[in-house]
Amino acid sequence: MKVIEDYRRAVESSDEYLFKQSFAPHVCVEIPAGAIFDQPANAAAYQLSQVARTAPGIKCTLKAAAENNWHLLVFEGELEGQKFQAIDQVQLNQDGKIDHIIIYMRPIPVALKFAVAIMQRLQPARQETGPNSRIGPARNRT
Numbered sequence: 085m086k087v088i089e090d091y092r093r094a095v096e097s098s099d100e101y102l103f104k105q106s107f108a109p110h111v112c113v114e115i116p117a118g119a120i121f122d123q124p125a126n127a128a129a130y131q132l133s134q135v136a137r138t139a140p141g142i143k144c145t146l147k148a149a150a151e152n153n154w155h156l157l158v159f160e161g162e163l164e165g166q167k168f169q170a171i172d173q174v175q176l177n178q179d180g181k182i183d184h185i186i187i188y189m190r191p192i193p194v195a196l197k198f199a200v201a202i203m204q205r206l207q208p209a210r211q212e213t214g215p216n217s218r219i220g221p222a223r224n225r226t
Contacts, residue, residue, distance in 0.1 A: 087180055088155050092144045094129075095159060095172070098136035103129035108183035116189045117199050128185075131206060138201045139163050142170075153177075163201065168194040 087106050094102035107125035113132070114120045121128070136142050142161035149155050153176040160169050168189060175184040189195035 085149075085155070087176065087182060088147060088157070088174070091172075091174060091182060092147065092157055095132070095135055095157070096142055096144060098133045100129045100133035103132050106182050108177045108179065108181040111182060112184045114186040115199070116187055116195045131202075132185075134202055134205045138198065138205055139168070163194055163198055166191075166194045166197070168198065 090102050091106045093099060094106060104125055107128060109125055110122060111125055111128040112120065112122045113128055121131075139161040142159050144157055145160050146158040147155065155174050155176070157172045157174065158169065159172065160167065162168070168191065171188040173186040173188070174182045177183040189198060
């Protein structure tokens with residue numbers, strides 16, 4: 085299935101454009117730390133495009149289709165010399181675009197390290213403001 089193959093390639097190559105092409109207008113992303121983000125496709129695409137930048141060489145080792153338009157992709161990689169495995173459970177909407185992603189990662193110590201590394205990588209983007217930023221304009225807190 086093309087959208088699943090595009091998602092796999094996007095993860096492995098940090099391709100923000102491929103993520104955007106694979107996603108529905110809004111995507112619900114659940115991460116190993118337990119947080120759930122329901123966000124526009126461009127924000128999800130940017131955040132997920134940081135994965136291969138954080139863990140260069142990440143590779144998909146298994147893909148499988150499940151019921152109700154769910155698909156599983158298993159990735160293996162390395163972070164700071166420690167191996168990890170991630171399972172992305174993705175659901176396609178009626179238009180054949182990804183609208184829900186649940187990410188599992190093991191072992192837990194590497195998953196925690198990965199979360200910190202991703203947050204540090206995203207930190208500069210959080211400081212962006214203005215009409216063309218991914219975050220949007222800054223708001224006064226008065």
